[in-house]
Amino acid sequence: MITFENVYKYYDDTAVVEDFSLTINEGEFFVLIGPSGSGKTTTLKMINQLIDLSKGSISIEGKKISDYNLQELRWNIGYVLQQIALFPNMTVEENILIVPEMKKWEKDKMHDRVTELLERVDMDPETYRDRQVSDLSGGQQQRIGVVRALAADPAIILMDEPFSALDPITKNSLQEDVTRLQKELKKTIVFVTHDMQEAINLGDRICVMNEGQIEQVGTAEEILKHPANDFVKEFLRTGLPHYKEEKTIQDVLNKDYVFEKSETSQADLDSEASLDDLTIALSKHPQVTVSSKESGSRLLLTREHLVRYYAEELETEKAGVGNG
Known part of the structure; x- marks a missing residue:
């Protein structure tokens, strides 16, 4: 569904993403992971053209992203940030409906969509619909951030370290919510994290990046059992305190x-x-x-x-x- 072909991103003469080629399948929960500066967030942002690629191509359903109308492209890709980026002077419902409003959905349809999505994340619609987002906890705000990304029913959701600022209990709860929603709604999710345990918990497949390049792509089991090189082995040892490389x-x-x-x-x-x-x-x-x-x-x-x-x-x- 999302195909990268020999993608490069340069800043001046420095390549922050280099010769990046892979395909993310429709309905897949795909995780980009690597240390700081590995190019994972840049790679994510090139999908919806928040960052322009320097060379190569990215395609969605066989059509290059450069051939899409930019507004249409972004309306059809949900986006969830670490900085929740909700509008504090607006209600929960108003935050959720930003894109459906732009797409001129009918009022009844928008009302029903808010009800459906709030119920999916165990937030009672009548309790939370008209509440100011500034009155919510961090975990509740991030749930609204996820719901807002889903509101206009996009096929693709991009998530850039959305849970890294949350406490462990809230983080685990949100991971479960997002995993369940992805399976129920069959969305393609591209998820950036620096947390290997989170990648293992969430990803159908994981792409380990380093200095803008792909070190290994595979399921959690494949990467844990057969790390491709010394960098991946060390990344696993650093990120998973109890990790032991499987002996052969x-x-x-x-x-x-x-x-x-x-x-x-x-x-x-x-x-x-x-x-x-x-x-x-x-x-x-x-x-x-x-x-x-x-x-x-x-x-x-x-x-x-x-x-x-x-x-x-x-x-x-x-x-x-x-x-x-």
Whole structure:
């Protein structure tokens, strides 16, 4: 639905987004994550032309964004900011109806839309419809910000770190609300965050960015189990205190706990399979044949190899704790 093709954004001679190419699917909750200065917010804002790209193209449903009428483009893309940006001198209903008013919806339709959306975020319409937004809590205001973005029924919602200023309990509650709304309303959401746990909680797919470039795109499970490079591994370790990189059979092979294959075994595994897979296989068979992608050879692992590997890991871990 949203396609980036070799997109660049320069400020003077500095590329803040560089050779960015990917497709965000219709109805997908897609998360852009990375450290400060990685280009994620710039990438988001190029979708609705709040920032103009320097080179390449962005298309929505096969049509380049440069070919859309700018007002039409922005009316059909909801936008939620960290700075809630509600109008404090207006009521909840008036804030929600800004775009439907511009699109000249009928009054009955607008009234019903406010009722529907407030109910979807568990805010009683008769209690909150006519309340001044300045009287609301931070979490309630951000709910209105989300509802306002949905009011004119856009196909795409852009969300730029919308929950980062909220306390953890309110943040978790809003994450649940947005996830539920996205599934119910089948919207395409592009969500920027610097919080890896939030990305995991929300995203169908996650794009890890660094210095304007894509480091890895995948599901949370794919990124956690198979980080693409050292940057992604370090980003996970920094962002997830309890993160431990999943060990694979290749880690055992790297310790030289292996025989050159000289006899057959009843189980075959790839060197990229997890140690859990190896443990299960060795619980059923005394030895396992492993196809090593690094050397191209077929090798033999035994239960003794696995026990020796785990013992060395435990000794290393204990030594590290003792030195700490």
